[in-house]
Amino acid sequence: MFEGENPLxxxxxxLDAGGPVVYALLVLAVVLWTLILERLMYYRWQMPTDxxxxxxxxxxxxxxxxxxxxxxxxxxxxxxxxxWRARLSLIKALVALCPMMGLLGTVTGMIHVFHVMAxxxxxxxxxxxxxxxTATLPTMAGMVIAISGLYFVSRLEQxxxxxxxxxxxxxxxx
Amino acid sequence: MRRxxxxxxxxxxxxxxxxxxFPQPPQDLDALLQKTRxxxxxxxxxxxxxxxRFRDERDIRATEMREAQQRRDAAVARSESLLAxxxxxxxxxxxxxxQLDARSGNLGEVFGVVRQVSGxxxxxxxxxxxxxxxxxxxxxxxQLATANALPSAEALEQLWLDLxxxxxxxxxxxxxxAPVVDARGAVxxxxxxxxxxxxxxxxxxxxxxxxxxxxxxALSAQPPRGLRQRAATLAAAPSGEVxxxxxxxxRGALLGVLVQTPGIAERIQSGGWVGAVIIALGLAxxxxxxxxxxxxxxxxxRIRRQRKDIAAPxxxxxxxxxxxxxxxxxELEPExxxxxxxxxxxxxxxxxxxxxxxxxILAAVAPLLGLLGTVTGMILTFQQIxxxxxxxxxxxxxxxxxxxxxxxxxLIVAIPMVLLHAMLNARxxxxxxxxxxxxxxxxxxxxxRRPQGxxxxxx
Numbered sequence: 001m002f003e004g005e006n007p008l009x010x011x012x013x014x015l016d017a018g019g020p021v022v023y024a025l026l027v028l029a030v031v032l033w034t035l036i037l038e039r040l041m042y043y044r045w046q047m048p049t050d051x052x053x054x055x056x057x058x059x060x061x062x063x064x065x066x067x068x069x070x071x072x073x074x075x076x077x078x079x080x081x082x083x084w085r086a087r088l089s090l091i092k093a094l095v096a097l098c099p100m101m102g103l104l105g106t107v108t109g110m111i112h113v114f115h116v117m118a119x120x121x122x123x124x125x126x127x128x129x130x131x132x133x134t135a136t137l138p139t140m141a142g143m144v145i146a147i148s149g150l151y152f153v154s155r156l157e158q159x160x161x162x163x164x165x166x167x168x169x170x171x172x173x174x
Numbered sequence: 175m176r177r178x179x180x181x182x183x184x185x186x187x188x189x190x191x192x193x194x195x196f197p198q199p200p201q202d203l204d205a206l207l208q209k210t211r212x213x214x215x216x217x218x219x220x221x222x223x224x225x226x227r228f229r230d231e232r233d234i235r236a237t238e239m240r241e242a243q244q245r246r247d248a249a250v251a252r253s254e255s256l257l258a259x260x261x262x263x264x265x266x267x268x269x270x271x272x273q274l275d276a277r278s279g280n281l282g283e284v285f286g287v288v289r290q291v292s293g294x295x296x297x298x299x300x301x302x303x304x305x306x307x308x309x310x311x312x313x314x315x316x317q318l319a320t321a322n323a324l325p326s327a328e329a330l331e332q333l334w335l336d337l338x339x340x341x342x343x344x345x346x347x348x349x350x351x352a353p354v355v356d357a358r359g360a361v362x363x364x365x366x367x368x369x370x371x372x373x374x375x376x377x378x379x380x381x382x383x384x385x386x387x388x389x390x391x392a393l394s395a396q397p398p399r400g401l402r403q404r405a406a407t408l409a410a411a412p413s414g415e416v417x418x419x420x421x422x423x424x425r426g427a428l429l430g431v432l433v434q435t436p437g438i439a440e441r442i443q444s445g446g447w448v449g450a451v452i453i454a455l456g457l458a459x460x461x462x463x464x465x466x467x468x469x470x471x472x473x474x475x476r477i478r479r480q481r482k483d484i485a486a487p488x489x490x491x492x493x494x495x496x497x498x499x500x501x502x503x504x505e506l507e508p509e510x511x512x513x514x515x516x517x518x519x520x521x522x523x524x525x526x527x528x529x530x531x532x533x534x535i536l537a538a539v540a541p542l543l544g545l546l547g548t549v550t551g552m553i554l555t556f557q558q559i560x561x562x563x564x565x566x567x568x569x570x571x572x573x574x575x576x577x578x579x580x581x582x583x584x585l586i587v588a589i590p591m592v593l594l595h596a597m598l599n600a601r602x603x604x605x606x607x608x609x610x611x612x613x614x615x616x617x618x619x620x621x622x623r624r625p626q627g628x629x630x631x632x633x
Contacts, residue, residue, distance in 0.1 A: 100592070
């Protein structure tokens with residue numbers, strides 16, 4: 001089924017066999033991975049400078065223990081975390097969407113199969129096979145995207161939590 | 175013996191003929207005797223003559239008889255020879271008849287085969303797209319298939335050529351001009367590319383031949399874009415170039431089924447009232463989300479503006495209202511201030527979170543409604559099965575399509591709802607975080623900048 005002459009051809013064959021839902025999943029996957037990559041790059045390069053700037057600000061303060069100092073520290077950490085957490089919930093939602101999209105593809109594929117049955121009867125298994133591949137390929141694609149995304153979601157969450165604790169601990173209050 | 179009898183009879187007759195001369199009495203006996211002798215002598219003479227005549231007669235008859243016997247013998251001999259000839263001819267005739275039967279039997283078989291082959295080929299050609307490129311052959315084939323007389327040698331040869339041409343054309347991609355009927359019924363001549371007997375395309379349009387129609391019909395529902403693109407590439411390709419093409423192995427039947435595939439509107443209709451409810455909920459959810467987006471974007475913009483201008487809090491945004499707690503009473507103790515700030519923040523939160531929970535509920539309810547539709551659809555299907563049995567899958571299709579379409583609709587509504595809820599929730603949570611964790615910090619920074627605040631912070 002997928003033995004195209006080149007990889008692009010194979011991908012196109014896969015997308016055609018899976019129906020429109022696989023195209024939607026492809027878009028979803030591209031968006032999801034762009035967001036994940038953006039976050040990873042952000043944590044790699046932007047996060048240390050954020051921490052450094054916060055620490056410099058904190059060190060520049062003469063007062064490290066009053067109510068004001070506590071509130072200001074809380075604000076700094078919260079602000080930093082808000083930047084770090086930006087789009088994480090979107091990534092989570094996208095990951096949650098993938099299996100649902102897969103299920104959508106399954107049902108549209110089944111509709112296709114039943115339509116074929118309505119037109120040609122149950123005798124023609126080959127005509128039904130196209131619908132069945134429309135039913136199963138999106139499920140598989142959705143699962144693959146969701147599972148691969150899940151790992152990164154938890155990794156990114158962990159990363160933010162650790163960085164927040166780290167920043168909180170570094171900004172010493174006496 | 176017969177001759178003796180005849181002579182006796184003749185003697186009697188002569189005597190009786192003489193008898194009437196007796197009535198007169200004789201004049202004298204000698205005369206009478208003489209007369210009798212004379213009479214007897216003349217009688218004897220006459221008798222001799224008669225005998226002689228009879229003998230001659232007999233000889234003539236004998237000769238005649240011999241001749242007749244000879245003729246008879248000749249006739250018998252001739253009859254025998256003719257009989258032999260007749261028998262010979264009879265044998266030859268039988269042989270000839272057998273030969274004729276054998277030969278005409280073969281010919282009859284040939285005739286039957288020709289009729290059968292040309293009938294098969296005619297019915298195949300009637301639906302084949304190759305016929306539209308070579309339209310003349312159909313009439314020939316029909317004539318040959320329905321003819322009652324022996325086909326002529328030319329007709330047989332033509333059938334052979336037609337069959338050969340079919341074989342050759344089946345393996346060819348050819349380009350020709352043919353009439354095409356479009357969806358509105360207008361007939362135009364177009365350049366058609368035919369791939370074997372399988373598919374015909376004009377440009378990027380796929381064509382089919384309705385049964386026995388004289389023109390191609392453009393499909394009202396065209397196959398996916400990838401297929402059409404490849405068809406267009408093939409149409410534009412120079413001859414001799416190798417191209418990847420798509421063929422319909424069922425010779426148009428699959429493409430024909432494509433037209434029967436229901437459109438989106440028909441599919442939605444088959445969802446029934448459950449489908450309608452789901453769609454209504456989805457629209458309500460989208461409107462709700464739109465309203466929240468606008469409100470949150472406006473509030474977010476105002477808060478951002480407020481953050482740039484901490485010193486002058488305004489009452490048109492939540493952050494400003496929280497900051498106002500401090501600016502109205504700057505001399506408050508930190509603990510009291512914190513309590514009052516918390517109080518102000520708590521008052522702002524409901525306005526930011528309001529109606530978001532509805533989106534979440536919609537996202538959860540839509541698939542449930544889809545499930546409801548699935549179950550009602552299945553109930554419908556089972557009712558159909560109870561009434562009509564499982565023989566006809568087409569009767570069950572209505573219920574099944576309701577079941578599946580509602581599931582699809584439920585998912586289609588739930589997916590954006592989940593996404594919208596996630597985005598809006600993140601936005602409102604962000605704003606609340608600003609109020610909860612950062613408003614106090616902003617106030618602290620601001621108060622530090624004030625000289626009188628500086629004095630109080632040292633406490």
